[in-house]
Amino acid sequence: MSDADLIKLYSGRILELAADMPATDPLTAPDAVVRKRSPLCGSTVTVSLTCEDGRITGYSQDVKACALGQASASVSGKEMIGLGLDEVRHGRDQLRAMLKQDGPVPDAPFAGFEVLTPARDYGNRHASILLALDATVEALESVGKALHDAT
Template sequence: MSDDLIKLYSGRILALAADMPATEPLDAPEATAKARSPLCGSTVTVSLDLDPQGRIARYSQDVKACALGQASAAVSGAAMVGRTEGEVRRARDELRAMLREGGPVPSAPFDGLEVLVPARDYRNRHASILLALDATVDAMEQVMAARAEA
């Protein structure tokens, strides 16, 4: 493994990957969404419920991803309860900009995603890193669409 890859898979990333929050499945969630990286096959499945104000009330994730995808899911999963769709969407967009455009670290409470700054140079890993936030936005959109129809 190259020195750059060794730096990429830092102890902090591996520790986050090993300590995944919000893994207990939810009974009868309002929505479930799965995001998959076609390049590596990593997947993250998110289930959630929203409160009447549109904030995440219950959150669960099933993460089958590389260490970078797991670290991203660990940071974001720990911050999800209480978040609005706009906050999650902003975190996803900020993370994407951080990775692809050298943008700043995502805003709190998603600022722990800073650990993934070294992944900027590994474009083939970006999709996996974004999976948890992509799936969460998708699930929230499902709930909001169903509520709008009701």
């Protein structure tokens, strides 16, 4: 990767997002906690959430990732309250398509992922970028499964 490529990839906006991480206060009694790790780079994201009626009512994330993974978690972390599994899964799938298949920027509320379009060309960064949404989807699925198993 050349210096010009690095400058393009790590834009000022990406670095601003990485430095402004939302939803970092721990939850006292989460309904689910999921930790995801990218084996390629070692980035990790741990998501804790609470739900009511299938919607996220509390959200916390612990992000130990590269600037791209941090920027992605910053974008998604600002939008999680009030979302349900289908919405988060749809956003995650759109982000994956944007990165891997040159798809469009995800719909609202995840349109902020537009800042990560330069990462399309760097497949080794995609897993880190997807960590926060992958963890959130898994956490919501586990809450749904626990509710289903309880009935």
